[in-house]
Structures are given as C-alpha cells and as structure tokens.
Amino acid sequence: MNPPKEPVRSIGGKMAGRERLPKGLTHKRTQQARAIYAHPDIVERVKAQARENEGIPARTVMINEIRYQLVDDRRRVDYRP
8 A cells, every 4th residue: 555645735834736625614715714714895885785674694795796897997997987
C-alpha cells in the first residue's frame, strides 16, 4: 500500500490548491456569506425594508440585491455616451 501524500504548502504555510471548507459548508454558501459580509450597506437597506414591511430579512433577498447592485455598477462604468 502506498503511503498518503503530504499536502503541498505554500510559502505562507497555507494549503496550496483548492480551498478547504469546513464540513457542512458548500462553496456556494461560503461565497454568499462573503458577499453579505462585504456589502453591509446593502444588508442594512434590506433589513430596513423588512422592518417596514413587518417581515424577516431573507438571505436570498440580500444576495439578489447585492447581485443587482454589482450589475448596475458595471453598467454605469461601461456606459459611454
């Protein structure tokens, strides 16, 4: 039987190659969490709208607002009259 290969480490000591995710977390879920963390202004706006409507702020609503904002920002940058 062959011995298991040693993981390859980069200069900083982190694992090289694919990112290791904790058990139970998918790549999609971690990307969504990072997007929510990176856009606190949009998150606060969605929370305020939910409070006005007496609802619960959903993660999917936040993600959709972030996507919409990013696409809108790209359109503004690309627009050349």
